[in-house]
Amino acid sequence: MTTPERVIERISLYRRLLNTLKGEGRVAIFSHQLAQLASGTAAQVRRDMMTIGVTGSPAHGYRVQDLIEAIGGYLDSVQPENVALVGIGNLGRAIMAFFQGRRPNLSIVAAFDVDPEKVGRVIHGCRCHPLEDLERVIRERDIRVGVVAVPAAVAQDVADRLARGGVRGIVNLAPVRLNVPPGVYTTYLDITMSIEKAAYFARQGAAQ
Amino acid sequence: MTTPERVIERISLYRRLLNTLKGEGRVAIFSHQLAQLASGTAAQVRRDMMTIGVTGSPAHGYRVQDLIEAIGGYLDSVQPENVALVGIGNLGRAIMAFFQGRRPNLSIVAAFDVDPEKVGRVIHGCRCHPLEDLERVIRERDIRVGVVAVPAAVAQDVADRLARGGVRGIVNLAPVRLNVPPGVYTTYLDITMSIEKAAYFARQGAAQ
DNA sequence: GCCTGTGAAGCTATTCACAGCT
DNA sequence: AGCTGTGAATAGCTTCACAGGC
Numbered sequence: 001m002t003t004p005e006r007v008i009e010r011i012s013l014y015r016r017l018l019n020t021l022k023g024e025g026r027v028a029i030f031s032h033q034l035a036q037l038a039s040g041t042a043a044q045v046r047r048d049m050m051t052i053g054v055t056g057s058p059a060h061g062y063r064v065q066d067l068i069e070a071i072g073g074y075l076d077s078v079q080p081e082n083v084a085l086v087g088i089g090n091l092g093r094a095i096m097a098f099f100q101g102r103r104p105n106l107s108i109v110a111a112f113d114v115d116p117e118k119v120g121r122v123i124h125g126c127r128c129h130p131l132e133d134l135e136r137v138i139r140e141r142d143i144r145v146g147v148v149a150v151p152a153a154v155a156q157d158v159a160d161r162l163a164r165g166g167v168r169g170i171v172n173l174a175p176v177r178l179n180v181p182p183g184v185y186t187t188y189l190d191i192t193m194s195i196e197k198a199a200y201f202a203r204q205g206a207a208q
Numbered sequence: 209m210t211t212p213e214r215v216i217e218r219i220s221l222y223r224r225l226l227n228t229l230k231g232e233g234r235v236a237i238f239s240h241q242l243a244q245l246a247s248g249t250a251a252q253v254r255r256d257m258m259t260i261g262v263t264g265s266p267a268h269g270y271r272v273q274d275l276i277e278a279i280g281g282y283l284d285s286v287q288p289e290n291v292a293l294v295g296i297g298n299l300g301r302a303i304m305a306f307f308q309g310r311r312p313n314l315s316i317v318a319a320f321d322v323d324p325e326k327v328g329r330v331i332h333g334c335r336c337h338p339l340e341d342l343e344r345v346i347r348e349r350d351i352r353v354g355v356v357a358v359p360a361a362v363a364q365d366v367a368d369r370l371a372r373g374g375v376r377g378i379v380n381l382a383p384v385r386l387n388v389p390p391g392v393y394t395t396y397l398d399i400t401m402s403i404e405k406a407a408y409f410a411r412q413g414a415a416q
Numbered sequence: 417g418c419c420t421g422t423g424a425a426g427c428t429a430t431t432c433a434c435a436g437c438t
Numbered sequence: 439a440g441c442t443g444t445g446a447a448t449a450g451c452t453t454c455a456c457a458g459g460c
Binding site: 002005038083095106147168170204205 | 211213217220245303353378379385393397402405409410412
């Protein structure tokens with residue numbers, strides 16, 4: 001019953017692609033077309049559609065609007081998800097700018113930093129708190145997802161605080177592994193690893 | 209003979225963990241210990257060791273130094289790899305700061321931006337060029353890996369330029385899919401997707 | 417006893433291929 | 439004719455389990 005990580009990733013990607021298509025006025029799409037946009041296969045797209053419970057027609061394929069709604073129903077929680085961002089350096093600001101009023105169902109509602117310079121300000125529509133307040137604010141605002149964008153040396157401490165505050169999902173951008181209590185999901189966005197990977201496959205003459 | 213992406217990712221992770229261990233004075237490690245640090249299994253670590261051609265001993269496990277060297281021999285090219293960064297916004301600067309004199313075998317040697325304000329300056333030890341010079345500089349400096357950290361709207365254009373310049377590996381941080389000619393490897397670092405994934409699994413009561 | 421190295425087994429994910437529909 | 443939905447087949451990855459060695 002638990003959907004594999006890979007499938008969730010693809011579904012999230014489909015949604016973004018579909019939103020773009022919708023913006024272009026596209027009404028329907030065939031599996032092989034969506035597959036091409038997502039760098040996948042038609043069969044895989046159809047399997048994923050089964051997973052989220054959407055059904056298409058041989059005549060027109062899948063209705064774009066249906067897909068977007070079904071993906072929303074599958075991926076999103078009923079009430080919008082509150083996200084905390086820890087670390088308001090360049091990376092943190094990039095993420096805030098990026099999320100600025102984007103997703104209706106997912107918004108960064110609180111940011112944290114140790115720098116007294118930043119605390120108290122509102123950056124990209126989001127209030128900045130001192131790190132000491134993390135657990136309290138997380139609880140008050142019912143935040144269950146945290147993004148860790150702090151230097152490696154303090155990432156584990158931040159993760160501990162997030163977990164204590166009740167966060168159940170962490171996105172870690174710091175180049176360290178985190179130790180989290182059971183029940184807390186962690187995913188890593190590792191720039192060094194990605195570049196090393198790209199360098200390796202660049203040399204191998206491509207894969208994908 | 210081509211190593212799967214998953215394995216390359218783990219090997220890159222092992223190296224980082226091992227470098228930390230080495231810094232702590234650790235000399236040898238058993239597969240189950242490395243597995244714990246990497247959130248994997250002992251059997252998997254041993255398989256990966258086979259892949260890179262390292263052999264351990266039942267008595268002491270694997271020698272940390274051996275592993276680091278073997279991974280270097282496996283992942284790295286003989287001469288250091290030159291990387292180009294396109295987009296010197298918050299995200300680009302975060303990446304530059306992060307790479308600042310880090311990896312011996314992988315360095316960002318050129319950055320590009322359209323902002324005339326940034327062009328000509330040297331940020332984090334790296335010269336900033338105007339976007340128009342991209343293809344020329346890429347060729348001159350024999351750059352084969354590019355990092356795309358520009359807004360979504362111009363990411364495809366940047367990818368086209370990189371590919372024309374001869375880049376064979378691209379790390380894309382913009383939230384769009386790129387169309388690249390065959391032979392160019394592309395990998396995506398998608399913050400939105402990661403947060404959506406974390407939110408989904410946070411709700412499911414964790415995996416991993 | 418506890419480790420590594422590895423063939424074999426097991427499992428998961430992807431793709432095939434085709435019936436059914438329009 | 440060309441699509442979807444899906445059981446069956448395949449491919450790919452991970453884990454088991456054990457021989458061999460300190």
